[in-house]
Amino acid sequence: MALTLTKLLLFSFLVSSTVLTAKSKLLTSKREKLTRFLVYVHDQNAGSNATTVNVAQASTTNQSATSFGLVGIFDDALTMGPEMSSKNLGRLQGMVAFASRTEVAVLMSMNFVFTKGKYNGSSLTVVGRNLLFSKVREMPIVGGTGLFRLARGYVQTSTYLFDPNTGLLVLVYDFSVYHY
Ligand SMILES: *[C@@H]1O[C@H](CO)[C@@H](O)[C@H](O)[C@H]1NC(C)=O
Ligand SMILES: *[C@@H]1O[C@H](CO)[C@@H](O)[C@H](O)[C@H]1NC(C)=O
Numbered sequence: 001m002a003l004t005l006t007k008l009l010l011f012s013f014l015v016s017s018t019v020l021t022a023k024s025k026l027l028t029s030k031r032e033k034l035t036r037f038l039v040y041v042h043d044q045n046a047g048s049n050a051t052t053v054n055v056a057q058a059s060t061t062n063q064s065a066t067s068f069g070l071v072g073i074f075d076d077a078l079t080m081g082p083e084m085s086s087k088n089l090g091r092l093q094g095m096v097a098f099a100s101r102t103e104v105a106v107l108m109s110m111n112f113v114f115t116k117g118k119y120n121g122s123s124l125t126v127v128g129r130n131l132l133f134s135k136v137r138e139m140p141i142v143g144g145t146g147l148f149r150l151a152r153g154y155v156q157t158s159t160y161l162f163d164p165n166t167g168l169l170v171l172v173y174d175f176s177v178y179h180y
């Protein structure tokens with residue numbers, strides 16, 4: 001009985017180590033590299049062409065100084081430079097949920113979708129906490145597709161411009177991403 005168990009363990013060890021070797025060959029065939037780049041995001045939160053919409057809120061959200069319980073969806077333009085007329089790179093699509101009862105802090109879950117330029121066809125996924133009134137906000141990069149397969153890293157964002165009259169918010173996202 002004990003011998004059978006030992007054989008079984010040995011067998012499963014051999015199988016799993018073979019799988020691991022195959023996987024690590026795949027990963028080491030290309031070297032992981034660090035890429036740093038900036039993109040700008042144009043978020044229009046008012047008017048008929050708003051790129052952010054509120055989709056849900058709690059019955060108490062209107063009484064909350066931090067909008068606790070508010071959930072929004074956005075589909076913003078991604079550009080190379082701060083002007084809307086600069087080269088378009090794709091879209092930033094995701095969800096924002098006001099998740100703090102005491103601070104203006106949101107949970108963001110979003111995809112940077114590249115449809116132009118050298119990252120065309122690739123995407124990066126960012127999930128994290130964003131303390132909206134801090135000068136620089138940092139969030140983790142949790143993955144990616146295409147050129148960004150197996151991505152990990154962090155992104156720092158700050159407000160480039162906010163026009164309260166038009167509702168236009170321009171943000172800069174500064175990526176530091178490891179990928180293969
Ligand atoms: C909204 O977008 C449409 C189509 O791009 C455009 O014709 C219209 O002028 C825009 N409206 C506003 C208020 O910007
Ligand atoms: C909260 O306020 C908004 C904007 O004034 C209003 O449209 C909405 O009906 C209110 N919701 C509740 C649940 O009171």
Ligand SMILES: *[C@@H]1O[C@H](CO)[C@@H](O)[C@H](O)[C@H]1NC(C)=O
Nearest residue numbers: 114115116117118119120121
């Ligand atoms: C982006 O990639 C798609 C799919 O490969 C291709 O059809 C499209 O022409 C490319 N666009 C640019 C601007 O390179």
